[in-house]
Amino acid sequence: MPLTMTTKRRLVTTALLAPASVWLFVFLVLPFIAMMVFSVGERGPAGGYQTAFTFAQYANLPARSAAYWNTLMLAPVGAFVCLIVAYPTAYYLAVKANPRYRLLLVSLVVVPFWTSLLVRTYAWMYILGSRGIPNLLDMIGIEDVRLLNTPGAVLLGIVYGYLPLMIMPIYVSLEKLDRRLLEASADLGAKPVSTFFSVTLPLSLPGVMTGVALVTILLLGEYLIPQLLGGGKVFFIGNALVDLFLQSRNWPFGSAIAVTLVAIVVVVLMVAMRIAWRISGTRQVDLV
Amino acid sequence: MTSAPTNDIEFRSVTKRYGAVTAVSDINLAVPKGAFVALLGPSGCGKTTCLRMIGGFEQPTEGEVLIAGNVANGVPAYRRPVNMVFQQYALFPHFDVEQNVAYGLKQLRPRLPAAEISRRVGEALEMVRLSGFSKRRIHEMSGGQQQRVALARALVNKPSVLLLDEPLAALDKKLRTAMQIELQTLQRDLGITFVLVTHDQEEALSMSDLVCVMSAGSIRQLATPQEVYDRPADLFVADFVGKTNRFDGTMEAGGMVRLGNGSALASGRTDLAPGAVTVALRPEAIRLSRQAGATTLEGTVTHRIFLGSAAEYSVAVDGLGDFLITAERQSQSENDLVAPGERVAISFDPGTAHIFPA
Numbered sequence: 001m002p003l004t005m006t007t008k009r010r011l012v013t014t015a016l017l018a019p020a021s022v023w024l025f026v027f028l029v030l031p032f033i034a035m036m037v038f039s040v041g042e043r044g045p046a047g048g049y050q051t052a053f054t055f056a057q058y059a060n061l062p063a064r065s066a067a068y069w070n071t072l073m074l075a076p077v078g079a080f081v082c083l084i085v086a087y088p089t090a091y092y093l094a095v096k097a098n099p100r101y102r103l104l105l106v107s108l109v110v111v112p113f114w115t116s117l118l119v120r121t122y123a124w125m126y127i128l129g130s131r132g133i134p135n136l137l138d139m140i141g142i143e144d145v146r147l148l149n150t151p152g153a154v155l156l157g158i159v160y161g162y163l164p165l166m167i168m169p170i171y172v173s174l175e176k177l178d179r180r181l182l183e184a185s186a187d188l189g190a191k192p193v194s195t196f197f198s199v200t201l202p203l204s205l206p207g208v209m210t211g212v213a214l215v216t217i218l219l220l221g222e223y224l225i226p227q228l229l230g231g232g233k234v235f236f237i238g239n240a241l242v243d244l245f246l247q248s249r250n251w252p253f254g255s256a257i258a259v260t261l262v263a264i265v266v267v268v269l270m271v272a273m274r275i276a277w278r279i280s281g282t283r284q285v286d287l288v
Numbered sequence: 289m290t291s292a293p294t295n296d297i298e299f300r301s302v303t304k305r306y307g308a309v310t311a312v313s314d315i316n317l318a319v320p321k322g323a324f325v326a327l328l329g330p331s332g333c334g335k336t337t338c339l340r341m342i343g344g345f346e347q348p349t350e351g352e353v354l355i356a357g358n359v360a361n362g363v364p365a366y367r368r369p370v371n372m373v374f375q376q377y378a379l380f381p382h383f384d385v386e387q388n389v390a391y392g393l394k395q396l397r398p399r400l401p402a403a404e405i406s407r408r409v410g411e412a413l414e415m416v417r418l419s420g421f422s423k424r425r426i427h428e429m430s431g432g433q434q435q436r437v438a439l440a441r442a443l444v445n446k447p448s449v450l451l452l453d454e455p456l457a458a459l460d461k462k463l464r465t466a467m468q469i470e471l472q473t474l475q476r477d478l479g480i481t482f483v484l485v486t487h488d489q490e491e492a493l494s495m496s497d498l499v500c501v502m503s504a505g506s507i508r509q510l511a512t513p514q515e516v517y518d519r520p521a522d523l524f525v526a527d528f529v530g531k532t533n534r535f536d537g538t539m540e541a542g543g544m545v546r547l548g549n550g551s552a553l554a555s556g557r558t559d560l561a562p563g564a565v566t567v568a569l570r571p572e573a574i575r576l577s578r579q580a581g582a583t584t585l586e587g588t589v590t591h592r593i594f595l596g597s598a599a600e601y602s603v604a605v606d607g608l609g610d611f612l613i614t615a616e617r618q619s620q621s622e623n624d625l626v627a628p629g630e631r632v633a634i635s636f637d638p639g640t641a642h643i644f645p646a
Contacts, residue, residue: 180378183345186365187372188392189445198391202382 038255047249057256067240075219078158086166094174149231157225166211173207209276296481302351313505326492329502371442372451386422392445412440549607551584564646571614573640
C-alpha cells in the first residue's frame with residue numbers, strides 16, 4: 001500500500017528529530033532519572049549510593065546553604081552587571097557603529113573565545129593575586145589590599161567571561177529593530193531619550209531576556225571561576241557538587257543538590273520567558 | 289514676516305547629496321496652505337528624500353526648507369509641526385491601538401491630563417472608524433485597519449502638515465480606491481495640508497489638488513492633475529502620466545509638422561524652432577473609423593483589448609508605427625468593435641497633439 005502524505009510527513013519528522021531525541025534521552029533524561037533516584041537514597045558505608053527511600057538528603061540541604069547563597073546571589077548579580085556593561089556596547093555596535101566596520105567590531109566581541117576560559121581566568125588569578133595589582137598598590141603606599149578569593153574577584157571573572165554571551169543576543173535584537181519605528185517616535189514628538197525608553201528598550205527586551213537567562217543559567221552551574229578566583233572561600237553549587245561526588249563520595253546528597261539546582265534553573269527560565277512575552281507583546285522570543 | 293505665510297511648505301533651492309550621489313538637485317517648491325499635493329515620480333526620483341526633508345529625517349545639503357514660514361533646517365523631527373504616515377505604517381508592535389494613537393499626545397509638555405488624552409484618542413479613532421478597536425494589538429489588525437491606525441496616530445497631534453509616504457502601496461486595489469476617497473474627504477474636512485509621495489499616477493491624479501511630477505532629482509511640472517494630464521510640460525511628464533503615443537516629426541515654417549508618412553499636421557506652434565520634434569498623443573484623443581481613405585492616416589488593427597465600456601486597440605499606422613487607441617463604445621452591438629486585421633482610418637484634433645522639441 002502506498003504511503004499517504006500524512007504518514008510520509010510524519011516519517012520525515014521522526015527521522016529529523018531522532019538523533020537529537022536519542023542523544024537527549026541517553027545523556028540527559030536517563031542521567032537525570034538516575035540522579036532523582038540517587039537523591040532519595042542513602043550514602044553507602046564506603047561512599048557512593050545505597051538503595052533507600054528517604055528525603056533526608058533534601059532535609060540536609062541547608063548544610064550547603066553557603067553554596068546556594070553564593071550562587072543565587074552572584075549568578076543574578078553577575079548577569080545584571082554583564083547586562084549593564086553589554087547593553088551600551090550592543091547598542092553602539094547595532095545602531096551607532098559605521099556599517100562598514102560593524103562585522104569586524106562584532107567579531108572582536110567573540111575573539112576572547114578563541115582562548116580557553118581556563119587560561120584567561122588563570123591570568124586574572126595572577127593579576128588579582130599578591131604579585132599583581134595589590135603589589136602595585138603596595139608600591140604607592142596602599143598596603144594589604146586583598147582582591148583574590150573575594151566575591152568581587154569572582155564577580156569580575158564572571159563579567160569578564162560571560163560578557164560576549166550577553167552582548168550577542170542584545171546586539172541581534174537591536175540590529176533587527178525597524179529604524180522607521182525610531183523615526184515614527186521622533187516624528188510624533190519624542191525626544192531621543194524618550195524614544196529610547198519607549199521604543200528601543202522595550203523592543204530589545206527579548207534579546208535582554210535571552211542574554212540574562214543564558215548567562216544566569218550558565219552561571220548557576222559555574223565551577224571554574226569560583227574555583228580559581230574564589231579559592232575555596234567563595235564557592236558555588238558547582239564546586240559543592242564536585243566536592244560531594246569526588247571528595248566525600250556522598251552521591252545521594254550531591255544528587256539532591258543537583259536536582260534542586262535543575263529545579264531552580266527551570267523556574268528562572270519560565271519566569272524570564274513570561275516577562276519577555278508580556279513586555280514585547282509578541283510570542284517570537286528566541287530564548288536560549 | 290508680517291503677514292501670515294500663505295505657504296505651509298516651501299523649498300528654496302534645495303539640494304540633497306549623499307556622497308557623490310545627488311538625490312535632489314536645486315528644487316524650488318511652494319505648497320499652499322490646505323492643499324493636497326502629490327509628489328509623483330519613478331523610484332529614485334527624489335520624492336521620498338523631499339518628504340523626509342520636510343519630516344526632519346534628512347537635512348538639505350544646500351538651500352532651505354520652510355515649514356509654515358519658518359526655516360526648518362537643523363530642526364530635529366521631534367520639534368516639527370508635521371506628522372507622517374510611514375510606508376508600511378511603522379506602528380509600534382509592543383503597543384495596542386490606543387497606545388499607538390496616544391503616543392504623540394503623551395510627548396506633549398506640559399503633560400495633558402489622562403482624561404484629555406483618552407478623549408482625543410477616542411476622537412481620532414472615531415475619525416478613522418476604528419472605535420471599539422482600541423485594545424487590539426497591531427498584529428491582530430488587517431492591512432487596511434493598520435493604515436487607519438497610522439492615520440489616526442499621525443493626525444491626533446493636529447499637525448499643520450501631514451506627510452504620507454506611499455500610504456496605499458500595501459493595500460489591494462479595492463481597498464486602495466476606498467482609501468483614496470477617504471483620504472480626500474479627510475483632507476477636505478480637516479483643512480490640513482497633505483503631502484503625498486507616490487509612484488502611482490492614478491493615485492496622484494485622483495486625490496490631489498496639485499501634482500508635482502519629479503524625475504532624476506528635479507521637478508518636471510507642478511500643476512493641477514488636469515493640467516498635468518492635458519498639457520504635460522515635457523515628454524517625460526507626457527510619458528509618465530497616463531498613456532502616450534509618441535512619434536517623430538519635423539517642424540517646418542508656420543507651425544506645420546511634417547510626419548514620417550509625409551502628411552502634415554497644423555500644430556499652430558509657432559514658438560518652436562524648425563527641426564526634429566516628437567509628437568505625443570493620448571490614446572483617447574484619437575478617433576478610429578472603418579471608412580478607409582477618409583483621412584491621411586490609415587492602418588491595420590493588430591490587437592484588441594476589450595475593457596467593457598471601451599476597447600483598446602493596437603493599430604499599425606502606415607509610415608508611423610504602432611499606435612494605442614482607446615475607443616469608447618457607442619452601442620452594445622457587435623458591429624461597434626473593430627476586429628484585428630481590419631483596415632481603419634484614424635484622425636485626431638491637431639490641438640490635442642503635444643509637440644516637444646526632440
